Amino acid sequence: MRAAEIADQLTDVLVTEEEIQAKLEQLARQVEADYEGKDLLLVGVLKGAVMVMADFARSLKRPIEMDWMAVSSYGASTKSSGVVQIRKDLDTDISGKHVLIVEDIIDSGLTLSWLLENFASRGAASIEVLALLRKPEAAKVEIDCRYVGFDIPVEFVVGYGLDFAEKYRNLRDVAVLAPHVYA
Ligand code: 5GP
Numbered sequence: 001m002r003a004a005e006i007a008d009q010l011t012d013v014l015v016t017e018e019e020i021q022a023k024l025e026q027l028a029r030q031v032e033a034d035y036e037g038k039d040l041l042l043v044g045v046l047k048g049a050v051m052v053m054a055d056f057a058r059s060l061k062r063p064i065e066m067d068w069m070a071v072s073s074y075g076a077s078t079k080s081s082g083v084v085q086i087r088k089d090l091d092t093d094i095s096g097k098h099v100l101i102v103e104d105i106i107d108s109g110l111t112l113s114w115l116l117e118n119f120a121s122r123g124a125a126s127i128e129v130l131a132l133l134r135k136p137e138a139a140k141v142e143i144d145c146r147y148v149g150f151d152i153p154v155e156f157v158v159g160y161g162l163d164f165a166e167k168y169r170n171l172r173d174v175a176v177l178a179p180h181v182y183a
């Protein structure tokens, strides 16, 4: 579904499908170079990162392992609570592994800072972050994110995996949700 098909619920398209794919290819080349000669475990954060993971993993011209973690900090609201709950833990023992966390978006940074600490305590060999989107002006904690797709303004966006109350994940573009939808 393209953003244009539900235009009355959106304001702007911030990032198009084509821009996302081009950026993921670019990031894939960087990751290939940075992890040359090393095993790599991609950990996707459910559910928002499903689309990024699917496309990014297939952009990589190298073997990888994949695992998933489900955490929640948002519920059906549009503001981060800072309270992180594990809903599904990793299946993999990450001790000694090179882990790349794949995320949809860094907003306050609270979820990722919690995840990074949690992963560090499990003894990973290295932990880096790839985030498709980042809102630099919304940061409450600084996240050292090695691979960033796009910096965007502080607005609530949906599409390409990102939801509002579980809707809009199947939009191909990333767009700003019209305030009348959640007001
Ligand atoms: P945090 O504020 O902890 O960095 O963000 C936590 C999670 O909230 C993100 O991983 C993402 O799932 C969700 N989130 C943050 N900003 C947005 C946004 O603009 N739109 C949507 N749909 N989800 C967001």
Ligand code: MG
Residues within 6 Å of the ligand: 045, 046, 048, 049, 103, 104, 105
């Ligand atoms: Mg997320």
Ligand code: MG
Residues within 6 Å of the ligand: 048, 074, 162, 163, 164
């Ligand atoms: Mg959500």
